[in-house]
Amino acid sequence: MDPFRITSTKVLTLVTVIDKQNQRILLGYKKRGFGAHLWNGFGGKVEPGETPKEGAIRELEEEAGITVHPDKLQKTGLLLFLFENDTVGLETHVYKAYEYEGEIRECDEMRPQWFDFADIPYSQMWPDDETWLPLTLKGQDPFFGRICLKRRPLTESASLENGVSGLNPSSSTASSGSTTSTAASAGNLSTTMTNTSFTADQPSNGPFEIFDYHLEHSLPSAPHEIALDGTVASYEN
Numbered sequence: 498m499d500p501f502r503i504t505s506t507k508v509l510t511l512v513t514v515i516d517k518q519n520q521r522i523l524l525g526y527k528k529r530g531f532g533a534h535l536w537n538g539f540g541g542k543v544e545p546g547e548t549p550k551e552g553a554i555r556e557l558e559e560e561a562g563i564t565v566h567p568d569k570l571q572k573t574g575l576l577l578f579l580f581e582n583d584t585v586g587l588e589t590h591v592y593k594a595y596e597y598e599g600e601i602r603e604c605d606e607m608r609p610q611w612f613d614f615a616d617i618p619y620s621q622m623w624p625d626d627e628t629w630l631p632l633t634l635k636g637q638d639p640f641f642g643r644i645c646l647k648r649r650p651l652t653e654s655a656s657l658e659n660g661v662s663g664l665n666p667s668s669s670t671a672s673s674g675s676t677t678s679t680a681a682s683a684g685n686l687s688t689t690m691t692n693t694s695f696t697a698d699q700p701s702n703g704p705f706e707i708f709d710y711h712l713e714h715s716l717p718s719a720p721h722e723i724a725l726d727g728t729v730a731s732y733e734n
């Protein structure tokens with residue numbers, strides 16, 4: 498049986514705020530919960546009754562204290578994170594914003610910090626970020642990605658005791674949406690990598706490593722393109 502087969506998804510958002518003029522990006526250090534101790538964009542579960550975009554704006558406000566007008570929030574990608582032997586996939590709607598209002602502030606969940614494009618801390622981020630964040634920064638978006646992750650071998654995970662928590666990705670409370678996916682139609686980018694191994698000199702970026710991934714330059718044009726199990730996501734680009 499395919500260890501990456503899923504029967505449903507949770508709908509999540511992820512926002513990167515980009516300061517084009519100064520060539521830097523705003524990331525947040527996750528203090529607790531799923532992905533704790535990693536730097537990431539801002540986001541979380543889409544609440545019932547919310548669109549992904551509304552959820553993204555709400556999470557950005559909650560986690561970084563800033564507001565983005567809906568017209569200024571651009572869809573940069575749709576990423577489907579699949580975890581080995583977990584039938585719940587994470588359907589993650591990724592956005593970027595070049596403008597915001599308000600003062601950036603820390604909260605109990607996230608500590609925001611600017612990073613120059615040249616100093617993005619990929620070694621302390623989810624391992625998939627290095628595959629797609631550069632596309633966002635270079636404007637090579639939108640993209641669709643199917644990213645399969647598996648747990649690092651135990652000895653390595655054990656050495657990450659003080660690292661990432663939230664070890665069961667589907668254990669956190671559910672959000673709206675219930676969709677599974679097939680590959681989207683072919684785009685002009687097609688990147689595939691298989692079974693990247695963790696090396697001792699690679700700093701820890703969590704208990705998971707990429708098993709394989711596929712990225713392409715096209716968002717599914719219609720929800721049915723990402724539905725496998727008869728359920729259909731309701732999302733907007």
Ligand SMILES: COc1nc(N)nc2c1ncn2[C@H]1C[C@H](O)[C@@H](COP(=O)(O)OP(=O)(O)OP(=O)(O)O)O1
Binds near residue numbers: 509
């Ligand atoms: C698996 O790979 C992932 N890579 C990246 N870059 N980001 C990920 C990955 N898996 C999840 N994420 C992102 C998506 C969301 O922005 C957060 C998870 O959100 P969380 O579970 O913390 O949602 P909240 O609604 O904030 O949760 P609580 O209110 O329950 O704390 O990580």
